[in-house]
Amino acid sequence: MIGYHETPATSEPAFDAARQLPPLVDRIFGPEGMLVRRLELEHRPAQAQMARAVAESLGGLEPLLFEAGTGVGKSLAYLIPGLIWAQETKRPFVVSSHTIALQEQILQKDLELCRSLFRRVPELEKYADFRSALLVGKGNYLCGTRLKQAQARHHELFKGPEARELERIAKWAQQSKTGMRQELDPAPRADVWEWVSADGHACNNRNCTPDTCFYRKARQLIDASQIRIVNHSLLFALLAAGFYPQGDRPGVLFPEDALVLDEGHTVYNVATEHFGERLSSYGLKRALRRLWYPEKRNGLMAKWPGTRGKDEVTLALAETDLFFANLKDTLLQDQSILRLREGGWAEDHLFHVLSAVLKPVDQNWDRMPDGPERDELKGARDLLNTYRVSLLNCLQCAEEDSVYWLEQTGQREQIITLRSAPLAVAPILRERLFRRDTGVVVTSATLAEGVDMRSFQHKIGASGQRAEQTPSPFDFERNMQVMIATDAPAPNPRNARLDTQWLATAISRAVQLVPGGSLVLFTSYRDLDHVAQRVEPDLHAAGRPFFRQGQGGSRGALAQGLRKTGNGVLFGTESFWTGVDIAGPALQQIIITRLPFENPSHPVAQARAERVQAAGHSPFGVLTLPAALIKFRQGIGRLIRRSDDRGLVTILDPRILQKPYGRQFLSVIPQPLIHRFTQYDQDESFRHAVRLISYK
Template structure:
């Protein structure tokens, strides 16, 4: 193919009408070789003087350096500086006659369309620049590198091993685009021929240029390797996917088999943490810690004796190894599975990728670990194949390209797990249609049953000694009467301070309009598609099941009526939520409002429609069992599964009318539209549920975290999670392992006593005042500053106020909700030598910034949960009815735990030092403030005027850490 690689680079980012200077460059490529080059600088009239000044009066000399790399190649306009209109005409003339290639070419074309219209230059296409069918390396990279987050040209070049020269000018970037395209072709050439054929077909729905490129890649693959599959790839029905990884417990490792005597594995657990521990050589930087050994012995006793254990292990104890060592040894000796559950994916990854491989080096290869996630986290190969075949010219471009990325990902994914992908944009729409689901699974009849990623994960979990999962799946297993995870009796919950909160979420239920609409679309999609209409067309064409065909045709019409009722029901719920409100509790008073009365009436109509539709789908399920065609049977079960899932969603709506005092029903706004509300049903108290379904059912549950206690006691945690009910039977043990860090030497807690009370100020005034303080702190600490907020509105206002001040001192600001997602902000903060990071909620924990990555931490407000949240209201009412004070029994202990989590972001190793500054004067003026200060053992607050605080911080951060006593 013949290409013209194009790039336009403004010297200063501006709109065309702003005038200024911009570089234009293009490479003409034939048969894979650059045969001609175009480069010039264009200027608008308003910029002609600027150009002369910038070039020192010699614009041709100023641009010559950027063109020396093209010597020896015939060039178009070169070393020229031309008026904008003339430059554009010359550039477009040069670029005519070949397929354009660019990076983010849609943005460039939008700029060019505007520029051509303004300067009277004819665009190369009568429909305008936006209609030019070009090859975009950004779009190709999204397809061929589906797990890569940063797809900027410079990052792609770095990742693909491309050396950039003069990358800041248009010609350098044009060369980089061409090099990236060639590297992406090499990536594509590694794919199976069948995958490249499918990519070519899908691309034809959105871009002839892209389809031609993939066709060329397919031909290249065919010539080099024929239809041979790459190593590690299998294929069923022309769908290629990664070969299942090896699984397998040792042949003698059946649960319940006799193992080594307890003394052997207990003594080995101790030896692994003694002065001659083999971990010293297996894990660089490992240190034997007495507290870690203490925790190992306590966890081992809980597993061996069968009791529950609470372990608060301070930061730096090394608690993950302290429970993995006895868990692995116990599982191997007793042939009993141990499940480890974390709250965050990051900790799961740490256990799988860092901790367990080290432990396996020491214990031997016969210890098996598996990671298990919820079923919808895994892709369904059958559904990917169906969606790929169903895509056509009417499918949105973003969805087509997402399907293409999925096809490429299937060839390399080790687990088929959605966390490997960037879950945004069209993937959020496509994933629910390709995820594994119980309702639409046809089991062993599926041609992809053997290689199914979900069943692979279940097999690995069933054969493993240790299964690592998350709190959510543990609770889903309880909710499903223990049918989700392989059988287990020993459980370790890390990050256990989240247990009550996660149980409230998972043991409750919620519904909003979008998933209901998605299920209805999957059954009867706009434009005549959807599972139901596809089946009707197929049955009619084959003249099969005439009665069923008639029922399904009628059901398709009924579903349209059901859709209208469901949308109207959510509109009624939207009326109940005032425009300025984020949440509202559904109380007996709300039940009397006109919108809720209409809602109840609609629920009756919805129930009638569901009942009327049910026989057709039951008949469909029966017919599926008789069908000989696997694809047809699968699609029939898809339709039935979609209906059952829709019924389950709508059942949650129906339960919203319940007056059960043990449940809170509430609404949450999730978007700007009148129907953008989510309905929740949450248990008021999960303690009884957890006591009955978890602690009574399991032999041993070990719960650990750096923050389980409040006011030096585990009473609050035990009361909230139901463990208190186990104490009478003597089944609960407790252990507190203090942090090995010397906070007196390593940390400084500062409370300025002359700052105003921010809560009494307006949002903008408080932001302006806080901006002054943060700027002064950032200068004193040279960046490396994390500011924790409890309000997103306060975060945004303060970011707007402080950003210009920080920029003037060369300090970057990365703010949550403004400058990108959490992971990107953390990466940027780590790599920038002088930066400030703003975060709320999720930034109070789970962030690891050791050493000089973080030296100063600010808490704007004490982290109390909003008392007006519907669930908090209901729980406060229940406590008050029992004669207890909600603030002291619930609000304060929760806030203290969160406060300790926030403080724990600062000192992460024995070599760290840092400062915490609290701008909430309530910690000094209110009686409860002492509860927060007592929660930080070994740290004495420094209370002084702000100016003195900043001077002390500067001195503390610059002097050496004094040696310990």
């Protein structure tokens, strides 16, 4: 990686990270350390413990799993050792998070706090000028080379509205400083942006420079940065695509880097999502239309003489429509998802039709001179071939250790997608993360599935690696009250549905009995929708601002709405169980409508359960319950975010008291004292609990 570091002219001995970093970190985080003396921060023993462990992991180039409860101060515990390590060793330090909120916190707050510390301590001042960069996917950047190519060939590629959109993008490019599509308002049309973004073969080191391409300029800044921030989704997408140090070079994403995975409890699911096949009807048709769009008579083949190639694409588009329509009509029908258990579930005619498209493409590509136009054709060819291979793999259910399925999504479920996922990601992550001869730290407030992390370590391929836990420093017995409804109806045993009328009544009362805001967590959007329709009029009548997932903006916008109103109510499902950080009275109650067991009918959960059962174990005990415990802990963890936060956790699922496994859920609640209530004494019980946690 290219950096701006110069070899010091002095004869200072080389920094021995294994020997020197841990004691330096001890002096920074100690009871009378630099954080306390220079920044007047409170000494946190658990934070000091974690920082020492991170320093030892980085210095020893060894993996570490560290569960640090809410309030420990995880970010500083890994950022300060990481920044020192990166600058002393001239190696990049990568931090990956699951949520945008944590990325923003690191970039806008935590890194500046680190810089402030370094500047105030003479011994650390040399580390203050570190550079940071945010990694985003190539497709978010405008490529100047591809833009010029698109403009030069606009008669071949664009008609009417698309041509006008290209002009708008070109004008914007002249004044943009970053070239990121998020800056363009309104957002660019997808069918034009795909021709000018950096996510194309023509955007490469041969055709582009930092002066001509926004992506290359961003890469130059990234390569010069000591700390690089990324999200889990992009990280695992890059690893799955083969973007990691090759051969014997150490490092995970960049050569000789070290990596911290914060919000590490999500690693298992995010990795599962990315290490598999994905082929949609929409994506395949877009790939074909890049070559030739019959209705618009444009595309990369537009100037080709005769109909050779164009006829093959036209046929492939028709066969694609026929293939996916047949899947919908004969297999999926009214189902949104269908597992494919063995190969041969459909004919491979479309595979051969796609192969026929590639023949004239390859012939023309071989005859073209080197340059951006040839690169564009190569990119379109490679994408189509990737889809062709994915199609065959899914048709054959080729990988014995993978599960395959069909799903239909989008408005009116018009997009059909072939999917696959590995049954186990542990072997993949073991090689891609934990055997890279570098420091890899996985951290979260919730890694343990029960009393220790062994189950989680096994799932992500980190068995035998160093693992430590430290609890939250917060006084939960004083700051949290736990309310459990004893008369709540259990989920229907036939269809697992909830009594949404009962839920609506209980939730309406609960949120109005607490003066601050409430976050109501659901496990299905259907339940959320039914309860919201019943509760919303009551909340409006009571003057309570109401927010719900699926209406009113993004996840971040909804959380910000709850944060600003101070006494609002937010209904959320999957993504709201984790990563929401709202301090103070604006979030004074978490309501859990149902214990968060994952859907056992999803093909991935189904196939993994079958494998566990075949080995003689209980799928519920090995898979379902541990995952639910982590999600439950995450949901509860939304409540107390600062030492002076106070609030209620209200649980409306009676199984926590009635079922044997309920004891395990109770055991992970940090407040051992619980209040039982029914609809008849709910008001009295809640008023008593609110008095116990009232802000003084």
